[in-house]
Amino acid sequence: xxxxxxxxxxxxxxxxxxxxxxxxxxxxxxxxxxxxxxxxxxxxxxxxxxxxxxxxxxxxxxxxxxxxxxxxxxxxxxxxxxxxxxxxxxxxxxxxxxxxxxxxxxxxxxxxxxxxxxxxxxxxxxxxxxxxxxxxxxxxxxxxxxxxxxxxxx
Amino acid sequence: xxxxxxxxxxxxxxxxxxxxxxxxxxxxxxxxxxxxxxxxxxxxxxxxxxxxxxxxxxxxxxxxxxxxxxxxxxxxxxxxxxxxxxxxxxxxxxxxxxxxxxxxxxxxxxxxxxxxxxxxxxxxxxxxxxxxxxxxxxxxxxxxxxxxxxxxxx
Amino acid sequence: xxxxxxxxxxxxxxxxxxxxxxxxxxxxxxxxxxxxxxxxxxxxxxxxxxxxxxxxxxxxxxxxxxxxxxxxxxxxxxxxxxxxxxxxxxxxxxxxxxxxxxxxxxxxxxxxxxxxxxxxxxxxxxxxxxxxxxxxxxxxxxxxxxxxxxxxxx
Numbered sequence: 001x002x003x004x005x006x007x008x009x010x011x012x013x014x015x016x017x018x019x020x021x022x023x024x025x026x027x028x029x030x031x032x033x034x035x036x037x038x039x040x041x042x043x044x045x046x047x048x049x050x051x052x053x054x055x056x057x058x059x060x061x062x063x064x065x066x067x068x069x070x071x072x073x074x075x076x077x078x079x080x081x082x083x084x085x086x087x088x089x090x091x092x093x094x095x096x097x098x099x100x101x102x103x104x105x106x107x108x109x110x111x112x113x114x115x116x117x118x119x120x121x122x123x124x125x126x127x128x129x130x131x132x133x134x135x136x137x138x139x140x141x142x143x144x145x146x147x148x149x150x151x152x153x154x
Numbered sequence: 155x156x157x158x159x160x161x162x163x164x165x166x167x168x169x170x171x172x173x174x175x176x177x178x179x180x181x182x183x184x185x186x187x188x189x190x191x192x193x194x195x196x197x198x199x200x201x202x203x204x205x206x207x208x209x210x211x212x213x214x215x216x217x218x219x220x221x222x223x224x225x226x227x228x229x230x231x232x233x234x235x236x237x238x239x240x241x242x243x244x245x246x247x248x249x250x251x252x253x254x255x256x257x258x259x260x261x262x263x264x265x266x267x268x269x270x271x272x273x274x275x276x277x278x279x280x281x282x283x284x285x286x287x288x289x290x291x292x293x294x295x296x297x298x299x300x301x302x303x304x305x306x307x308x
Numbered sequence: 309x310x311x312x313x314x315x316x317x318x319x320x321x322x323x324x325x326x327x328x329x330x331x332x333x334x335x336x337x338x339x340x341x342x343x344x345x346x347x348x349x350x351x352x353x354x355x356x357x358x359x360x361x362x363x364x365x366x367x368x369x370x371x372x373x374x375x376x377x378x379x380x381x382x383x384x385x386x387x388x389x390x391x392x393x394x395x396x397x398x399x400x401x402x403x404x405x406x407x408x409x410x411x412x413x414x415x416x417x418x419x420x421x422x423x424x425x426x427x428x429x430x431x432x433x434x435x436x437x438x439x440x441x442x443x444x445x446x447x448x449x450x451x452x453x454x455x456x457x458x459x460x461x462x
Contacts, residue, residue: 023263023267023270023271024267024270024271024273024274024281024282025249025270025282025283025284025285026282026283026284026285027284028284029245029247029248029282029283029284031187031188031245031247031304031306032186032187032340033339033340034339036247036248036284036304037284038284038285038286039250039285039286039287039288053257091337091339093337093339093344094337094344095333096286096347096456098286098288099446100289100445101445101446102446103257103291103361103411103445103446104446104450105445105446106446106447106448106449106450107448108446108447108448109331109448113331113332116331116332116333117331117332119332120332127332128332128333128334128337129333129334129337130333130334130335130336130337130344130345130346130456131333131334131346131347132346132347132404132406132454132456133347133448134347134406134444134447134448134454135291135408135444135445135446135447136288136289136290136291136444136445137254137255137257137259137289137290137291137292137411137443137444137445138253138255138256138257138258138259138260138262138289138445139260139262139288139289140260140261140262140263140287140288141260142258142260146286146288148250148284148286150339150344152339177417177421177424177425178421178424178425178427178428178435178436179403179424179436179437179438179439180436180437180438180439181438182438183399183401183402183436183437183438185341185342185399185401185458185460186340186341190401190402190438190458191438192438192439192440193404193439193440193441193442207411250440252440252442254443257411257445289445290442290443290444290445291408291409291411291413291443291444291445291446292407292409292410292411292412292413292414292416292443293414293416293442293443294414294415294416294417294441294442295414296412296414300440300442302404302438302440
């Protein structure tokens with residue numbers, strides 16, 4: 001059991017096995033030392049959670065939980081990219097977070113903090129990343145948040 | 155004639171010569187073994203096609219064709235980056251697809267599949283990429299889809 | 309004083325010291341020779357400028373100035389990543405510009421030109437980059453433009 005696995009256990013976070021891709025794309029691709037993940041969504045145990053516009057049906061607090069779930073699914077993809085060994089993560093390099101807000105929504109950073117905070121809780125300083133938080137006009141299946149990542153691995 | 159050129163001929167796909175840039179940016183930049191393309195749009199023979207909001211004036215089926223056209227224009231940029239030799243493509247690493255949907259649009263994956271499917275038809279396993287599919291609030295010239303790519307080349 | 313510093317002085321552009329991060333993310337992360345910046349916003353001397361929807365409260369001309377301000381803040385992050393020496397910039401590789409437009413907005417390229425033009429004014433041919441210009445559905449604090457960058461450095 002690795003250090004990151006121990007940390008996840010302390011935090012009570014289960015990292016799921018990523019679902020097999022259902023189309024002509026993959027959950028992650030590695031090139032050199034960088035892993036690029038697909039946009040991760042608010043799916044848990046095969047069910048889509050947190051559906052609705054942020055600022056209308058979904059509050060900022062709920063949306064931050066949605067962002068945390070996206071981050072857990074990013075870690076799941078990265079774990080697979082590292083053959084199961086999350087101690088090979090050198091750095092969470094970049095997150096781009098898309099928030100499915102109403103047009104007048106303005107609090108994207110508070111939403112994406114749900115993902116950023118988790119990355120630092122799990123990976124410490126290696127979890128500190130560059131980040132963009134923007135508003136999408138719409139998102140697949142009307143989910144509240146979608147996040148993609150670039151991760152440096154050994 | 156390379157293997158990928160033969161495959162494109164089999165598929166009946168013509169790869170255009172990219173238009174010369176009209177502003178202070180380029181269609182692609184290479185750094186190390188990675189080519190980053192500019193966001194590619196639904197232009198064919200100098201004409202903009204597929205203009206309108208997806209879910210209103212543009213159907214999912216039409217938008218998937220728009221995504222395929224963006225993918226053809228991505229391949230055109232990558233071909234130039236490879237001095238005309240598409241056999242130097244090692245991997246389509248990442249696609250980010252922006253769909254100009256109405257706010258309640260939810261079927262972004264079906265739209266961007268038009269690009270993902272083409273990449274795998276043309277490049278086989280090397281065409282399998284990580285992908286994000288998100289909704290834009292608006293797009294240039296009111297086109298239905300814009301897609302950017304990261305490609306590993308030799 | 310480096311060549312790029314001299315060029316900035318000629319252009320009358322002050323590069324600010326980036327504000328310390330206020331959350332669990334950073335203004336930039338370097339991996340290999342690439343610097344990924346966080347999405348940069350329209351902040352100057354701690355104040356947020358250019359707030360409003362482009363095509364409604366904000367004109368294209370104002371939005372292009374907003375994009376220029378984002379580009380100045382990108383250069384500020386990159387300067388820090390280069391220990392203060394902007395001559396170590398090898399290439400502005402990629403910009404992704406998000407425009408907070410009304411749904412019918414169509415002139416994203418003219419907005420993001422405000423950033424692209426500055427990069428070429430400052431860095432010359434090294435400033436020529438691949439670029440995506442898309443419409444966000446909303447942006448943090450209702451700013452008009454947010455831009456992120458990938459930069460190759462020595």
